[in-house]
Amino acid sequence: MFLPALLLIHLSNFIYFSTASPVDEVPRNPVADALRATPTARIDAGVIIGTTTTVQGATAAVNQFLGIPYASAPTGTARFSPPRPPAAWNATLDTKKSKSSCIQVFREYLEEIFGGPKETESEDCLYLNVFSPRKEWNVAKPSLPILYWLHPGGSTFGNIAQPMYDGSHFAALEDVIIVTVQYRLDVFGFPQSPDISNLTERNLGLLDQRAGLDWIHRNIKNFGGDASRITVFGASFGGASTDALVASYPADSEPPFHAAILMSGGYAWFAYQQCNDSDYTPWTTFANALNCTSLECVKGKSAADIKAVRRNQPFFFGPACDNITYVQDPRLRKQAGNFARVPVMLGSSTGDGSYFIAVVGADVDAYFTTFFPGLTGLKTRAMAAYPIGSGGRVDNFTQLSEIHTDWNFRCPSFFNAQDSAKFVPTYRYLYNATFPNTRQTNPNITAIWPLKYQGAWHTSELADVFSTFAAAYPSVDAPPEEKALSDIVRGAWAAFAKDPEKAPVEGWARVGGVDTDVLSFGTDGESGVGTVKDLIGKCNIWKDFLEANHL
Known part of the structure; x- marks a missing residue:
């Protein structure tokens, strides 16, 4: 049974998908009712349509919205640019399947360890997935906590299409919302070019993560989530990124999250995090392999050519210490208490x-x-x-x-x-x-x-x-x-x-x-x-x- 689109849009402003009528006299099965309707949500850029699945042992079904654009495609002249909001759309956007992974190096590691996936890679990759319990809630007072996932991969590989990061079980069994995000990787996400004088703009992958957080604050109420209850959690580089968020917000600030979980990764106390943002040898070597001497020249190369060059280079492209997204002295800030005052599990x-x-x-x-x-x-x-x-x-x-x-x-x-x-x-x-x-x-x-x-x-x-x-x-x-x-x-x-x-x-x-x-x-x-x-x-x-x- 499909409800008219305009009615769904109207209802989404008040109660998220109740398919049971208040005059029903026969007891209803909430899971069966949930499966009778296709989940739709209105976000600031337009209406999206997802899928619903069930999880054994859970009392509620789960709505999956996969491949939601949280930023516009960083392609063409937007390559190496900070994330920008996506353009609005008029027709309902299909969000039933995860989108392409960000272009990465060492993808074979994922395929060897986890058996895939072998989806395509693309620069058009700034998407997130939302897994939310399918239940009634008042949009004026959403209450579900959110866990925001930053995947591992050493800033060089990783994606949210991995079967391991399917948030359906987590959301259904624990009555929480899971949001997983893709962010730009390797040289696409951390272009340490001397032509980029603003160090923050060298940390595009970290800016992408923050853009995902901002998207949650603007839109998660439309999925039943309470934006004041966001926990950022990540593993390995995702854990380091989480710790970087904690360290970068001063003690007297109001960070856009209320807790943090660091799993086998951190920034404070991690060795070899010296800031040497004026060593351009890796970038110069990379650009020379493309027959380029400027950032504009690299922008004009195809993504396939860039990846082919990076596959044969041993050096690492990671964050710059801009003291905004990636502070220079996280250990000293922690010891002085000058960090986001949120509970931490690590x-x-x-x-x-x-x-x-x-x-x-x-x-x-x-x-x-x-x-x-x-x-x-x-x-x-x-x-x-x-x-x-x-x-x-x-x-x-x-x-x-x-x-x-x-x-x-x-x-x-x-x-x-x-x-x-x-x-x-x-x-x-x-x-x-x-x-x-x-x-x-x-x-x-x-x-x-x-x-x-x-x-x-x-x-x-x-x-x-x-x-x-x-x-x-x-x-x-x-x-x-x-x-x-x-x-x-x-x-x-x-x-x-x-x-x-x-x-x-x-x-x-x-x-x-x-x-x-x-x-x-x-x-x-x-x-x-x-x-x-x-x-x-x-x-x-x-x-x-x-x-x-x-x-």
Whole structure:
């Protein structure tokens, strides 16, 4: 049954899609009723139409609006320009399918690890997806909290079409709205060109993320969301982007979000974040490969030519320290309390470093020469603190994996949490679960990363957060233990979004000087949950290095 379009538009200003009549005498099935109508919403640029799906165990269906433009296409003369609002449309816009990914480098990583998707890439990629519970609500007083997802990928790859980031289960089972956003990547998102004198305009990917936040504030009421209850959450570079948002808003400001979740990624305390925005060697090398000497020349090249050049270049295009979207001194700001005063939840995984060792190799001397050149004293202290034969370290691979996990992820999270906890409610977690379906069995991967080394690898918790293990890992069924843990993890993230002042899990203490203030998801490597002692001693080994190599 389809209601007339004008009536739907009128109703959307008051109650979002009630298909039951107030004079009905027969009890109605809300899920069945929801499926009788196609979800439509009016946003500031026009009317959109989506789809509805059901989730086992949920009391409400879920409306999916996929591929909503939150900015105009950054193509042609708009390449390397800040995001601009999309042009309004008159006809109803179909938002039933995710749009193209942003152009990226190392896309093969996604396809190897997660099996796709193999959708097209395009510069026209500034879209977001909205997953909202299908239920009655008063548009004058929307109440649902929103979780705004910033995907991982090191600022070089990633997209929201990954089956792992389908927000349907999360939205339906926890009564929240999930918004996932695409942002420009690599040189398209972070063009560190000397011809761009305004450093903020070199951080287009971060500006895209902020434009998505602004879209939520303008439009989320039309999906039942309360714009005063936005939690930004992200993993890896998405976590760093989230932390960059937290650090960039002064303590006396009103940030456009009310809480933040940092998952195996952060900005404050993360090593090698020195600001050197006048080193144009990567850009010059890139432009020369295109036979260009100016930004205008690069603008005139095809996206395919740019991607082809970038595939063969080893250097990195990331954010510039403009002190607006990406501040120069996040650690010092945190310690001084000059950051967004919002509750924070942050954590890491026990095997965050394992894949990186698979890539760089397990030669101890080569590893320390690469990451800590000249720091022989640090090497000596580290080798003494992480001896083979104890703590599960059986060889150089497991030894270096733990070392890389600690200085790159777990200890920055520890110090970041200690700084934040002095000013805002802060909760810290550790993900320590491993399940058969998350093992990477592709021969191309196991050749360098054998199954025995994988463990709770970097971002492996995402399928449990979104409860998308069936879609993310379709070849092996999720065991009951993972489903049980997913209910706890997803519930914790949702509870924090709903009320970040309260403990997301009963018994989870705020960070604040107690050495057992870390909640472990998977204390037994599976579904157990409990508190664990922190790594204060080991993290102190890395403290001086992290401080010296951040600014």
